[in-house]
Amino acid sequence: MKNLSKKDLLFIGLMLFSLFFGAGNLIFPPFMGEAAGEKTWIVLLGFSVTAVGFPVLGVIAVAKSGGLTNLAKRVNPIFATIFTILIYLSIGPGLGIPRAGSLPFEMAVAPYLPESFSLKLALFIYTLIFFAIAYWLSMSPGKLVDRMGKILTPALLFLILIMLIGSFIKPLGGYGVAVNGYEVSSFFKGFIDGYLTMDTIAALNFGIVIALAIRSKGVSDDKAVVSLSIKAGLIAGVLLAIIYGMLAHLGATSGGRFGLMENGAQTLTNITMYIFGKPGAVLLASIFTLACLTTSVGLITSCSQYFSTFTSKISYENWVRILTVFSMLVANMGLTKILSISVPILNAIYPIAIMLIVLSMFDFVFKSNKYIYGLTILFTGVVSIIDAMGQAGLAKDSLLKIISYFPLYNEGLAWIVPAILGIVIGLAIKLFKEDFRAKRNIQEELSN
Structure with missing residues (x-):
């Protein structure tokens, strides 16, 4: 078995960072900082839990369990199939990939x-070129470390x-005042904002990509692959935390100068135009395009590898x-339609993904x-789905009224107590059955 050098491990960690770091990761921290103002670092702490902590844990969970399907089977085989397909579709062609293709155009090119x-x-022209490059990179998954870890990510x-x-050379100013709920529920607002990066869900997909990258370097031992996947996840997590801190700081200082914008892209546009003038538009467009391209490649690769396991008739290529x-066609629907669908789906799926990782x-x-697995995911899923349907205007008022009594409902975290309850009840059943089985064994021994 070949050992992986520290240099190769670093490049794999950089590749994983680039897979995570898409347009959402770029626009949400500065927009969050702009609204949070003086509360930025408390908000960033909550944001880091769901945008850094759980994504890293997700990579570890998938690596240790041998894949998302194996992890989800601990709940139920039927659940494993449905949840895994839903994850790959939502993070892939149904939402994540098209969003990554259309967002850099609408935020950094169209204006x-x-x-x-x-x-x-x-x-159409932009997405045609964008997805042509993504296609070329995805056709050689074994070369992703060299192309992304060594070139695209450093760029x-x-x-x-x-x-x-540039922000230090030409300072924007001081932090503004917290608004839009950040002044009251700072930590929890940041926690929920972390959902929008989609990285905890993406982590459940990227585990297979990282394992393939490690094996492409000659590492064949399963335990070594798991250990190196964990280290690569930690490298990516540290980088994410540092970049988020930088971007949130920029957003917080811009809030004091420009006030609150409609979205994070406008925030970044104000920052780059103030610091660099018109060349800032080129800088911003380059950052957006690179961030979205690397994420798209990771999603196309992981989804293709998963779906190719269904039938030998359709190859990975x-x-x-x-x-x-398909993603290019959906991307041409426009960012507004894509984002209108994304928030309810994320609010429904994210808590389930979080608890699956916690249990792992x-x-x-x-x-x-x-x-334990079954009841926890059942209780979490029921509440998160009802809550998400309520936000989309699809749930009955009676159901919403019931979950409104749960702690942390106003913070968007009504699922936490049911999740804990599922663990407690499941653990009680496990202990009861073990105790019952032990007593029965003793009786059988005595009767013999």
Whole structure:
């Protein structure tokens, strides 16, 4: 077995960072900082739990369990199939990939086009080029470390560093006053904001990509692959935390100068234009495009690898073609339609993903017990789905009224107490059955 050098491990960690770091990761921290103002670092702490902590734990959970399907099977085989497909569809062609393709255009290209130029035509041309490059990179997953870890990720980090250095040379100002609920529920607002990065869900997909990258370097031992996946996850997590801190700081200082914008892209536009003038538009467009491209490649790769396991009739390469073309078509629907669908879906799925990861981290205690896993995911899922349907205007008032009595409902975390209750009840059933089985064994021994 070949050992992985520290240099190769670093590049794999950089690749994982680039897979995580898409447009959402770029726009949400500065927008959050802009609204949080003086509360920025408390909000960032909550944000880091769901945007850094759980994504890293997700990579570890998938690596240790041998894949998302194996992890989800601890709940139920039927659940494993449905949940895994839903995760790959939502983070992939149904939402994540198209969002990554359309967001850099609408946030960093469209505002600078001549008024006479057709936006629909411009979007089509942009996404055609964008997904052609993503297709080329995805067709050789074994080369992702070299192409992304050694080239694209350092380029992205360099561009972000330029923006940060510029902010010190030409300071924006002091932190503004916290608004929009950040002044009251600072930590919890940040916690929920972390959902929007989609990284905890993405982590359940990227585990297979990281394992493949490690094996492509000659590492064949399963335990070594798991250990190296954990280390790569920690490298990516540290980088994410540092970048989020930089971007949130920039947003907080811009809030004091420009006030609250409609979205994070406008916040970043104000920052770059103030510091660099018109060349700032080129810098911002480059950062957006690189961030979204690396994420799209990771999603196309992981989804293609998963779907190719269903049937031998459709190869990995053909799945790359199918997903790339489909994602490009969905991306041309426009960012507004895509985002209108994303928030309710994320609010429904994210708590389930979080609890699946939590259970995995404590599996040395729970021993993959079906009652603990089953009841926890059931209770969590019911509440999170009802809450998400309520936000989309699809749930009955009577159901919403019931879950409104749960602690942390107003903070968007009504699922936490039911999740804990599921663990407690499942653990009680596990202990009762073990005690009953032990007593029965003693009786049988005595009778013999």
